[in-house]
Amino acid sequence: MQESTYRLSNLDCADCAAHLEEAIGCVRGVREVSVNFAAARMTVRHETDDHEIIAAVRRLGYEAHPEGAEMRTGSVLREPRTIATALSGLLILGGLLLSRLASVDVTLAYAGAIAVGGFYPARAAYHSLKNRLNVDMNVLMMTAVAGAAAIGEWVEGATVIFLYSLGHVLESYTIEGTRRSIKKLMDLSPPTARLLRGGEEVEVSVEAVAVGDVVAVRPGERIPVDGVVRRGRSSVDQSPITGESMPVLKEAGSEVFAGTVNGEGYLEVETTRTRADTTLARIIKMVEEASATKAPSQRFVDVFARYYTPAVIGLAVLLATVPPLFGGEFKVWFYRALTLLVIACPCALVISTPVSIVSAIGNAARHGVLIKGGVHLEEAGRIRTVAFDKTGTLTEGEPSVVDIISLDDVDVLEIAASVELHSEHPIAAAITREAAAGGLRPRRPEGFKALAGLGARATLDGETYLVGSPRLFALDPDLQARVRDIEEQGRTVVVVGTEERVLGLLSVADATRPTSRGAVKELHDMGVDTVLLTGDNPRTARAVADALGVGEFKAGLLPGDKVREVRDLMAGAGHVAMVGDGINDAPALATASLGVAMGGVGSDVALETADIVVLSDDPARVPYTLKLGRRAQAIIKQNVTFALLVKLAAVVLVFLGQLNLWLAILADTGASLAVILNGMRLLAGRPTRPSSSPAL
DSSP states (O other), X not given: OEEEEEEEESOOOHHHHHHHHHHHHTSTTEEXXXXXXXXXXXXXXXXXOHHHHHHHHHHTTOXXXXXXXXXXXXXXXXXXXXHHHHHHHHHHHHHHHHHHHSOOOOHHHHHHHHHHHTHHHHXXXXXHHHTTOOOXXXXXXXXXXXXXXXXXXXXXXHHHHHHHHHHHHHHHHHHHHHHHHHHHHHHTSOSEEEEEETXXXXXXXXXXXXXXXEEEEOTTOBOOSOEEEEEEOEEEEOHXXXXXXXXXXXXXXXXXXXXXXXXXXXXXXXXXXXXXXXXXXXXXXXXXXXHHSOOHHHHHHHHHHHHHXXXXXXXHHHHHHHHHHXXXXXXXXXXXXXXXXXXXXXXXXXXXXXXXXXXXXXXXXXXXXXXXXHHHHHHHTTOOEEEEEIIIIIBOSOOEEEEEEESSSSOHHHHHXXXXXXXXXXXXXXXXXXXXXXXOOOOOOEEEEEETTTEEEEEETTEEEEEEOGGGSOOOHHHHHHHHHHHTTTOEEEEEEESSOEEEEEEEEOOBOTTHHHHHHHHHHTTOEEEEEOSSOHHHHHHHHHHHTOSEXXXXXXXXXXXXXXXXXXXXXXXXXXXXXXXTTHHHHHHSSEEEEESOTTOHHHHHHOSEEESSSOTTHHHHHHHHHHHHHHHHHHHHXXXXXXXXXXXXXXXXXXOXXXXXXXXXXXXXXXXXXXXXXXXXXXXXXXOOOOOO
């Protein structure tokens, strides 16, 4: 048993993708198959040979190429189906001209047009019937064309098959536009890397680069691997992955990502992930998986189509048989039944939702937002309240020590840095950075214990120390007033002491992100309420909320408290998004209607757990994502409504005898193209650049 992935070409219809999935599932030796229409990708678990699967796909009118193999990307004018369509059109045109200029029988020309233009649909219809699949568009089309020929309507049959084939070509061309956003992500990663071996550069395939290898990156080149800079200094354009507008300075110890563009300097990068496991590779995989998931609106359409098509086929049978029993002319009603068959396939309806979803997800990925599926995209359009974490979300997340107050004859900073030596909290990092900058060498703590939401405890030289929130200590009134004064300045107070007495205070400040205030204002302009949920003290929370214009705040919250607050918000507002760092806020992110992780680039936790990941640290991506969700909802509704109205109108016109075969196929193809082009509007649009926030 093996699992293989194939790239598909000529796959332009979501309904056809479903039938392809069924057909490949019937191939001997195939155990499981999944076709992702939006990404034109097929995954198969099988015991048979690759060639048998590829041949089965080709028999159905499509092309399959193993993942990683070079796909033929010639001009659309050279595609066999395009050539057959053009030849069919020329034969019809020749027949029409001959019938006007000379009194000759041109049936042969029209029959030739049907044979040439109908070759691919007929082949696909044959294999669909052979494998006892559901009746697809190819079967319906060939039945209608054969019926038209049987009653002598050769020109009608030829025109129908030509328009159907032409529509197929046009749909293939337009649907590719929605897939280019994913293909552009794939093209970001360079195929080769310059490996440093023995002091020399050796150009190798990126697949050959192993973890621990050192890669040389020259100015202006794309970085081929995820890694850490070991030598060199340069600015790196991370916009292809994170959407950041400004290059980021990278030097020794900095993390870099495959697909980003090196600036003016030379870098030597030690590889930390193989190509298959890079951040870019994981993003591409998640975007493709997201485009395959079905949103609620798509599930509704699929259920509707499941009953709609058989119902219309049954109606066509009744239309061809019942009226002639009561004196109706057989040829007239049989023709109307054939016309009804042509409009029976719900192609426009079925394609209306996935093309919109993949366009929106592709747009978001291009601007550094990873949306993990259509269900989350639609939920983003329903959000009415956004709850923000403070540290690392609305603020920079890298606080710094701005004041040290010693209340005893001890080095408060050295004690705090020693206790926090093994902590990963941002405030702990600020304390250890300040100690290192002052030349202090922390002692090795024993019995370190993180106190969730409060601070940390550790033993130094036999003495137990506590470092953290004022809530850890019993402060006297004078010290409480002093703490309150510092907190009212928008700073966080870290108290250092033993279990018996307070030794000193550290004043820590965390600057707000430049775009936080503008992002909050943009949300308010959209009618979305904002709430700040933080474990910090009420005075610091109020200072940040007032500076950024956040509607309300809840302070002093432990992780479990944030979950409770999110549930309370959901009980009132219904649809609530929680925006956090994807690690400390994981429970609240999971509880909310929509979990949005900030700064997910390179973060395994954020990439795996959140519904939406903002790969940069830009809060402006939050209103952009909600707007994109609202636009997607509106366009999906437009597409579904339009497709249903076209089908309904066509059915009515058939009964009234006002719709012929070629007009029916023109309406069906036109409707499909219209919903594709409407959905592709979601490829346009980008985040706004909100005004800067005041620093705290």
